[in-house]
Amino acid sequence: MIRSNGLFGCIKNAGQSSTGRFQRATSPRIAGTDNLSIANDNPCGDISLGRFETLPLGICGGARLAISLLISPYNASQVSQRDDTPMDTSNALNIAKVLTEALPYIQRFAGKTLVIKYGGNAMVDEALKQSFARDVVLMKLVGMNPVVVHGGGPQIGKLLERIGKKSEFVQGMRVTDQETMDVVEMVLGGLVNKEIVNLINQQGGKAVGLTGKDGGLIRAHKMLLTKLSADEKLPPEIIDIGHVGEVHKIDPRIVELLDSGDFIPVIAPIGVGDDGQTYNINADVVASKLANTLQAEKLILLTNTSGVLDKQGNLLRKLSAKDARALIADGTISGGMLPKVNYALDAVASGVRACHIVDGRVPHAVMLEIFTDQGVGTLIGG
Secondary structure, X not given: OEOOOOOOOOOOOOOEOOOXXXXXXXXXXXXXXXXXXXXXXXXXXXXXXXXXOEEOOOOOHHHHHHHHHHHOOOOHHHHOOOOOOOOOHHHHHHHHXXXXXXXXXXXXXXXXXXXXXXXXXXXXXXXXXXXXXXXXXXXXXXXXXXXXXXXXXXXXXXXXXXXXXXXXXXXXXXXXXXXXXXXXXXXXXXXXXXXXXXXXXXXXXXXXXXXXXXXHOEEEEEEEEEEOXXXXXXXXXXXXXXXXXXXXXXXXXXXXXXXXXXXXXXXXXXXXXXXXOEEEOOHHHHHHHHHHHHOOOEEEEXXXXXXXXXXXXXXXXXXXXXXXXXXXXXXXXXXXXHHHHHHHHHHHHOOOOEEEEEEXXXXXXXXXXXXXXXXXXXXXXX
């Protein structure tokens, strides 16, 4: 997967090939960007990454203003005002370079759909919530069509605990009776969904919250789990875990309508069956299937890990589908990362250009993944 030169134009082009095109850089990943500052005594200074670490990214000091324009809090009253502080003309060209070098990304992804699965720490930490919302608004403003699919497992668990109902899981799936399904729908389709919509709108976007019930977006059927019998002669045991579903079909028309109207769809992973029953569906599954249906340019999965790691615990920055399958076969990819990589492979096999498994604990992780060569996770291509 080849990536063009990125937004931060002063980043050293470590991945430049002889053809002048750019590949994902192999320099250390960005571990975090809170409390971001650039050393004044270094014209291409290090970025101080606050509670994480300091990494030399080769970002020129003159890029500070350009970066701050993208990540500082939205304030409409300030947009029409001019700062009385004169610009440092020695840095003016660097500032202009950073801003104008966004052009290749804007051109490449203008009009393209990017499906983002939003979950993990990025949904809990207040600073990460704000940075995610700003990233999504920025993507829309430069012509991309971000579509957000969100989870909410921890929030569901907390509310169930408050009402005295114990959460039960089978093979990683929440057992969902009718009472639990009512809570799931209230949390995902109400509290969580509307909070995300509000966050995006507060940053200047136009988000619209949906569940899979709206406009017949997600058709689902009941998921049945199987358990092998201790006696090989006996058939597997069928386990019914209630209102847990699998995606049967996605009708993308309502999403496409919102995209064309400059709205940002925010989707809760709740589907409806042909019999009218409501089903709770894994958000990663919904995001992958939606990316397939929309023929999205990218699927981005936010996680609480650095990305796909090798057996030594080092981040694998870029994988082909063939490489990923080999790592699954030899056991390198396992545990909670295994289903995410499988969803990524399904999406890529169905025509999605690339899938990114991104460290959602990093502020502005989405922006850094889309607009830089280094990125903050693992890119999986065809």
